[in-house]
Amino acid sequence: xxxxxxxxxxxxxxxxxxxxxxxxxxxxxxxxxxxxxxxxxxxxxxxxxxxxxxxxxxxxxxxxxxxxxxxxxxxxxxxxxxxxxxxxxxxxxxxxxxxxxxxxxxxxxxxxxxxxxxxxxxxxxxxxxxxxxxxxxxxxxxxxxxxxxxxxxxxxxxxxxxxxxxxxxxxxxxxxxxxxxxxxxxxxxxxxxxxxxxxxxxxxxxxxxxxxxxxxxxxxxxxxxxxxxxxxxxxxxxxxxxxxxxxxxxxxxxxxxxxxxxxxxxxxxxxxxxxxxxxxxxxxxxxxxxxxxxxxxxxxxxxxxxxxxxxxxxxxxxxxxxxxxxxxxxxxxxxxxxxxxxxxxxxxxxxxxxxxxxxxxxxxxxxxxxxxxxxxxxxxxxxxxxxxxxxxxxxxxxxxxxxxxxxxxxxxxxxxxxxxxx
Amino acid sequence: xxxxxxxxxxxxxxxxxxxxxxxxxxxxxxxxxxxxxxxxxxxxxxxxxxxxxxxxxxxxxxxxxxxxxxxxxxxxxxxxxxxxxxxxxxxxxxxxxxxxxxxxxxxxxxxxxxx
Numbered sequence: 447x448x449x450x451x452x453x454x455x456x457x458x459x460x461x462x463x464x465x466x467x468x469x470x471x472x473x474x475x476x477x478x479x480x481x482x483x484x485x486x487x488x489x490x491x492x493x494x495x496x497x498x499x500x501x502x503x504x505x506x507x508x509x510x511x512x513x514x515x516x517x518x519x520x521x522x523x524x525x526x527x528x529x530x531x532x533x534x535x536x537x538x539x540x541x542x543x544x545x546x547x548x549x550x551x552x553x554x555x556x557x558x559x560x561x562x563x564x565x566x567x568x569x570x571x572x573x574x575x576x577x578x579x580x581x582x583x584x585x586x587x588x589x590x591x592x593x594x595x596x597x598x599x600x601x602x603x604x605x606x607x608x609x610x611x612x613x614x615x616x617x618x619x620x621x622x623x624x625x626x627x628x629x630x631x632x633x634x635x636x637x638x639x640x641x642x643x644x645x646x647x648x649x650x651x652x653x654x655x656x657x658x659x660x661x662x663x664x665x666x667x668x669x670x671x672x673x674x675x676x677x678x679x680x681x682x683x684x685x686x687x688x689x690x691x692x693x694x695x696x697x698x699x700x701x702x703x704x705x706x707x708x709x710x711x712x713x714x715x716x717x718x719x720x721x722x723x724x725x726x727x728x729x730x731x732x733x734x735x736x737x738x739x740x741x742x743x744x745x746x747x748x749x750x751x752x753x754x755x756x757x758x759x760x761x762x763x764x765x766x767x768x769x770x771x772x773x774x775x776x777x778x779x780x781x782x783x784x785x786x787x788x789x790x791x792x793x794x795x796x797x798x799x800x801x802x803x804x805x806x807x808x809x810x811x812x813x814x815x816x817x818x819x820x821x822x823x824x825x826x827x828x829x830x831x832x833x834x835x836x837x838x839x840x841x842x843x844x845x846x847x848x849x850x851x852x853x854x855x856x857x858x859x860x861x862x863x864x865x866x867x868x
Numbered sequence: 869x870x871x872x873x874x875x876x877x878x879x880x881x882x883x884x885x886x887x888x889x890x891x892x893x894x895x896x897x898x899x900x901x902x903x904x905x906x907x908x909x910x911x912x913x914x915x916x917x918x919x920x921x922x923x924x925x926x927x928x929x930x931x932x933x934x935x936x937x938x939x940x941x942x943x944x945x946x947x948x949x950x951x952x953x954x955x956x957x958x959x960x961x962x963x964x965x966x967x968x969x970x971x972x973x974x975x976x977x978x979x980x981x982x983x
Contacts, residue, residue: 611869613956
């Protein structure tokens with residue numbers, strides 16, 4: 447690849463969201479902004495190798511894309527209706543520096559993508575596409591939706607933004623908590639999707655977790671006082687620090703309790719610790735801070751050699767009061783099992799199953815199977831079968847099959863001789 | 869931008885409400901309308917008679933078909949509307965939240981097609 451092409455690619459990666467945010471702000475037309483920007487990139491790839499890379503590549507792309515937007519507007523509308531817009535755009539073209547000088551608009555773009563008027567399921571994909579420039583096929587496969595369907599959902603969402611007048615603006619402070627929450631939720635949804643796909647053959651999951659962490663950094667750099675933004679970044683960094691330990695050299699799944707702490711990424715952990723400290727200094731606990739704190743207790747095993755399960759179950763108590771999430775309830779039951787024994791854990795699990803339908807939740811059956819096995823309950827093999835049937839990750843399926851197998855060969859099941867673990 | 873706020877309410881509950889409740893609702897609506905006018909966002913708005921007064925008209929095979937009753941038999945019927953002119957959907961949502969009908973019914977916010 448030529449130098450000019452490399453620079454174009456770097457600018458594309460680093461500035462995509464920023465440029466889209468600037469370009470779409472006036473008309474709230476994301477689709478038009480993205481079209482104009484890709485045309486500008488194409489023309490950069492054509493002209494830069496010949497005429498040399500401009501001193502300010504980002505500014506060059508911005509001006510080129512703006513011209514294309516203006517051209518498109520001219521083609522689309524009647525001359526007089528567009529005149530006012532064109533004048534405004536002309537001003538911007540003549541003085542790109544003035545426009546680019548205002549603070550980063552990416553956060554405003556994120557707020558538009560995570561607006562409550564936008565369907566919740568499309569917020570994370572929309573953010574990945576508008577801020578990072580991922581294409582519908584890549585996003586679709588990560589979110590288990592066909593590229594065509596994802597493309598349709600994205601374009602419907604963009605139309606809604608334009609037609610319904612969803613503003614590209616950071617909302618007033620009074621709306622900050624609930625609205626920032628939607629932004630962070632969407633980032634976390636992207637991360638979680640990447641996390642469960644981390645070991646897929648095409649490596650797309652890994653890319654997605656990196657992108658989500660990057661978005662988390664952007665959100666925090668633009669809202670440095672938001673403790674939940676810091677909490678989310680800490681949570682993602684803690685989880686990501688354990689990436690290499692989640693599989694053994696043969697590619698087999700390794701549960702958290704069995705992971706080799708030497709494989710955890712010390713730099714990422716340090717980063718995460720600092721972030722969590724910064725968040726908790728504000729003394730306004732939130733969901734992401736609590737989840738990060740739970741990760742932090744797990745990570746402490748690296749130093750202390752043991753896991754403080756009572757602390758973890760206390761943190762889960764706080765988390766469940768805050769989220770009412772069934773997955774949190776399952777994890778809480780697991781923590782209780784470690785702290786107070788399998789019977790107490792199973793009771794907590796039954797409680798969780800009472801308040802929501804967990805029949806199709808893999809984590810529920812996996813946890814239940816382990817606890818039943820430890821108590822010598824004859825229902826364990828059946829629960830393992832349910833968990834295995836619901837699992838999508840082949841490595842985890844393999845792991846659970848091994849557990850169920852071990853149960854059959856050693857009746858009584860003392861979990862490979864060690865203390866029972868999940 | 870102009871937005872239509874459609875006020876969907878449970879008519880049965882409205883009709884069985886005690887007289888003083890209805891009066892309080894009326895004055896809440898007139899204060900709301902007044903606030904919209906003073907903010908300079910009010911374009912129009914009316915209250916509708918109950919859906920039992922509705923008639924649905926279609927052309928069927930070149931002939932008009934006229935039917936008694938509302939377009940859709942649902943619990944929450946369109947009871948009134950406002951048209952407002954505000955900067956964006958956030959401002960429109962802020963007005964919808966203040967609508968007395970939001971307390972017990974639902975307000976649908978729709979952008980008007982700019983001609």
